[in-house]
Amino acid sequence: MAEFSASKPVRVGFIGLGAVTAYHHLPGLLLDPRARLTAICDADPALLEKRKVEWGVDRATTDPLALCRDDAVDAVIIATPNDTHRPIAVAAAEAGKHVMAEKPLGLNAREVGDMYEAARDAGVVHMTAFTYRFAPAMRYLRTLVKSGAIGEPRHFRSQRFLDWPETSWGWRQYKERAGAGDLFDMTIHRIDFAIDLIGPIQRVCGAVARFAPRDRTVDGKPCEPSNVDDWSSLIGEFASGATGVWEGTTLAKGYHRDGFGHEWAEINGSEASVVYRLHEPNVILLGKTGSDLAPVPVPDEFLKPAGSPRDPADGAPATVFRYDLMWEFISAIVEGRPAVPDFRDGLNAQIVADAVLDSHRRRAWVDTPTATA
Numbered sequence: 001m002a003e004f005s006a007s008k009p010v011r012v013g014f015i016g017l018g019a020v021t022a023y024h025h026l027p028g029l030l031l032d033p034r035a036r037l038t039a040i041c042d043a044d045p046a047l048l049e050k051r052k053v054e055w056g057v058d059r060a061t062t063d064p065l066a067l068c069r070d071d072a073v074d075a076v077i078i079a080t081p082n083d084t085h086r087p088i089a090v091a092a093a094e095a096g097k098h099v100m101a102e103k104p105l106g107l108n109a110r111e112v113g114d115m116y117e118a119a120r121d122a123g124v125v126h127m128t129a130f131t132y133r134f135a136p137a138m139r140y141l142r143t144l145v146k147s148g149a150i151g152e153p154r155h156f157r158s159q160r161f162l163d164w165p166e167t168s169w170g171w172r173q174y175k176e177r178a179g180a181g182d183l184f185d186m187t188i189h190r191i192d193f194a195i196d197l198i199g200p201i202q203r204v205c206g207a208v209a210r211f212a213p214r215d216r217t218v219d220g221k222p223c224e225p226s227n228v229d230d231w232s233s234l235i236g237e238f239a240s241g242a243t244g245v246w247e248g249t250t251l252a253k254g255y256h257r258d259g260f261g262h263e264w265a266e267i268n269g270s271e272a273s274v275v276y277r278l279h280e281p282n283v284i285l286l287g288k289t290g291s292d293l294a295p296v297p298v299p300d301e302f303l304k305p306a307g308s309p310r311d312p313a314d315g316a317p318a319t320v321f322r323y324d325l326m327w328e329f330i331s332a333i334v335e336g337r338p339a340v341p342d343f344r345d346g347l348n349a350q351i352v353a354d355a356v357l358d359s360h361r362r363r364a365w366v367d368t369p370t371a372t373a
């Protein structure tokens with residue numbers, strides 16, 4: 001494996017130059033002296049031209065597979081619509097590039113399994129962009145749970161309520177391009193961090209629903225109506241014996257909260273309850289029997305990853321932890337170790353998310369076997 005440092009940085013190629021690349025991955029990369037943005041790719045030539053100028057990158061292509069083969073690139077970030085992740089990630093891994101891909105990794109667990117196997121067999125670093133694992137409150141909560149500070153975890157509970165407009169979601173509102181709606185876009189993050197906190201989920205009972213037709217664009221033009229869920233839910237049983245309840249919606253009027261929406265995830269243990277909330281990501285709530293949940297500041301060491309130059313006081317707390325995804329990916333490459341969370345984590349969350357759709361279709365509980373190798 002090549003040796004990287006500030007004088008020989010990891011040369012990164014961005015594939016997909018839309019919202020998440022601009023808001024999360026670019027600022028994360030610019031903070032990291034061990035990495036440099038070397039090449040960019042977008043299928044939209046006009047956006048590609050705009051980003052070339054804005055981001056000062058000459059190496060640009062509309063062909064993602066050409067970027068994957070580019071000798072001037074060591075690592076790629078895939079942030080394109082969900083139906084394109086699999087072929088790009090497999091090509092990147094086969095060309096020996098380290099690869100971080102956005103969630104959901106693919107349209108279903110079969111696609112994601114292909115991606116995981118390709119990256120594993122190529123021996124490259126692979127990472128799933130499960131952003132919320134990096135929230136300081138989530139990192140602290142994990143340490144409390146794993147250290148036994150809340151006793152035996154019994155119940156997991158998460159809510160992700162967004163107050164979004166009911167106009168078109170673009171590619172996101174079509175099953176063929178997105179796989180599913182709120183379930184794959186939002187709830188899958190909460191499935192992932194529940195598995196990370198409590199361990200494998202053994203079976204689930206799920207339900208999804210669609211309320212908004214989304215047959216108009218923001219400009220009022222007619223478009224093909226949505227065929228994906230805008231409400232998703234599941235109950236689940238963990239291998240540990242713990243139980244979980246998840247609910248997500250993009251139609252929760254009154255839950256706007258400056259665009260961040262409402263996110264609440266909690267674990268009730270035999271000794272204490274702990275709560276993570278997105279809108280206050282540097283504080284947890286903690287409660288013991290006979291008392292009420294009360295705020296506890298997240299200790300400094302959890303406000304950013306060890307060694308990161310990011311100033312936790314700089315920027316909106318609910319935004320800036322998202323830059324730490326890139327720090328983890330580059331750290332894994334530089335240190336020659338696996339990234340966390342990796343494609344296998346993306347696969348295990350996908351297996352559960354797929355089972356929610358299957359359960360809803362069959363009106364039945366569905367087993368969710370963990371991918372182990």
Ligand SMILES: NC(=O)c1ccc[n+]([C@@H]2O[C@H](COP(=O)([O-])OP(=O)(O)OC[C@H]3O[C@@H](n4cnc5c(N)ncnc54)[C@H](O)[C@@H]3O)[C@@H](O)[C@H]2O)c1
Nearest residue numbers: 016017018019020042043044064079080084102103129131
């Ligand atoms: N981790 C998170 O918190 C988070 C947040 C937002 C989005 N996402 C994920 O990131 C991905 C992108 O979402 P977004 O909101 O940035 O979407 P977007 O629509 O804003 O951007 C996607 C870009 O990909 C380009 N594109 C489409 N097909 C392509 C192809 N074959 N090759 C190259 N470029 C192509 C489009 O032209 C567009 O510019 C999705 O998988 C989404 O689920 C994750």
